[in-house]
Amino acid sequence: MKAEIIAIGTELLLGHIVNTNAAFLSQKLAEIGIDVYYQTTVGDNPGRLEEAIKKAAARSDIVITSGGLGPTVDDITIETIARLIKRKGVKWIRNNVGTAPGLITEYIGKTLIALPGPPREIEPMFEKDIIPYLKRLSGAKVSMISRSIKTTGLAESQVNGLVKDLLALKPPTTVGIYAKLGQVELKIMSKANDKAAARRSIAKIERKIRLKLKDRIFGYDDETLESAVGKILSKKRLTIATAESCTGGLLAHRITNISGSSDYFLMGLITYSNAAKIDILGVPEILIKDFGAVSEPVALAMADRIRIKAGSDIGVGITGIAGPTGGTKKKPMGLVYIALAAKNKKVVRELRFKGSREEVKFQASQIALDMIRRNI
């Protein structure tokens, strides 16, 4: 079965909001084996919406609209659909979050589904009511199973080079590559009548990828680098504390995004000023004088001091220049030192990041989390 998605809203055409519904709906449809060939966005204009629905219904089995269901004059979906379907029956779908219900009806023999626009309304409604409906409708024996493999520490081109042959695979089982800042993911997808066969075929490719990417892989599917680190710390019953300068609390924020992190995260200190580094954290003043606040010895001292201060097994220290100002020729913007201290181990790395202030902060937190993961 083929489906098509029509997003409705002038605010989308003005670029005031990003259409996240199209990605959400497409992904969920793919999971139950329904292909999406087109996504279209139209404004709050009955004529253009009518034309878009007609076109979509002519070439697809299922048409799903999002938006335009509310009570204001801009909300044109219901009247447009009413005009198209004349007096045919409509199945209303309860909205547990907002006020406007969704609906399922039929148009020229095709299934027409209208859903609300706000993500927090459409997402639970789609999961709870529409997916089961579409599964019954399509007799969904074919389904899409996927597996994400997440890496950090390698550039997209490096991952690409390592798994080139797998990226060229043809359906039913394919591999895609997706790069984000400081992270590259491989997604194995398999479309099959037989779920067990699809899982076997995914497992086979996953083994190949693991052999190639080894310990660059930090997690799978919904795992994040911070959840992977949390899992290891919990399992090994280790505690951690952080001393951050240029990342300004981002590392602690990411660690504490994980539920249960209070079991292993003892404390964080953000020493933005030299005075705080010396007086509160206890970094020897002479180190800052001799090497500068942004230096290997200071990062190491920060990691060591916070470990002792917090009484934790592991201490992390980060010092650098997030930019856009503050850089010099010798110590340019993006220069960051990250250190990890444990009882019998000390590691420090010098990094040179590119990008905006927030991008430098994020990349530094990413490397710090990866250093924790790889050193405990």
Add this chain to the structure above:
Amino acid sequence: MKAEIIAIGTELLLGHIVNTNAAFLSQKLAEIGIDVYYQTTVGDNPGRLEEAIKKAAARSDIVITSGGLGPTVDDITIETIARLIKRKGVKWIRNNVGTAPGLITEYIGKTLIALPGPPREIEPMFEKDIIPYLKRLSGAKVSMISRSIKTTGLAESQVNGLVKDLLALKPPTTVGIYAKLGQVELKIMSKANDKAAARRSIAKIERKIRLKLKDRIFGYDDETLESAVGKILSKKRLTIATAESCTGGLLAHRITNISGSSDYFLMGLITYSNAAKIDILGVPEILIKDFGAVSEPVALAMADRIRIKAGSDIGVGITGIAGPTGGTKKKPMGLVYIALAAKNKKVVRELRFKGSREEVKFQASQIALDMIRRNI
């Protein structure tokens, strides 16, 4: 002039990535007075792309595609366009970030522009080369001017109620309302031949909105709550320090996202454990014993102690239950106390947030920033 946007990529139809280019291009086109009536997404399929370009060119003056320009077999845009335009001339657009150049050509008398897919490639190319080109093409006298007014502390329905009459305004000058977590924005847009006239008409509406929303407004256009707070702290030459429990460093992270924050942010402490609250921060143990770690007196003591420890003008203390676990009947998940301490002033608020762990953290940081803004 009317434009249409076609995004190309099977990864979009699978929902693996969100189409942010459509919003970016639409917003930029609106700013130079070019209307967008349709956004379409098609996969890496030459037949369907060809059909989409034909359809778009038939009803619009400008067709802009994004994606599919790379060197792999999936990249079908160039070959498809070549087939459509036959031997017509092509103006290549240099890509300063990635490898694939963009192009401008003509198809059935309409302007056809093909741009790369990655946001970090398409955005600078569009700003640098395509906007000037389109301005010349459209003779762009009409342009869209906009002004965003940002508020926090009021729900969308409250803001809606206060400016209802303005939200009903008809073109050329209109007002839109956009709600995000902990923040509601009003966007005034004016389309006019005469920029000065458009600016006057926006200024008039802005004055009305300011009268209604008063100090709930924290900033305009690109300002954020953290940049607004930074501006006030810089101007008043005040310094700040933070003691966070449930927000886990997010408040410090947001404050330090602002370039120049090292002038006013002295230090942050993340005291996740009671031991850290008592031993490192110096919160009296008896307060935690008598009232619990999540309580008004502990939030106040945290704010006061960090202010003294850092030697800052202002101290902020946050303690709460971010969830999803750790809540009790008396102290449920989402309960957060936020305190602000200055030399002659102490303020504390009790909040009850809904949402995920990260949403609770974000909302708490939002209120804390707003308390700083409103109390200094």
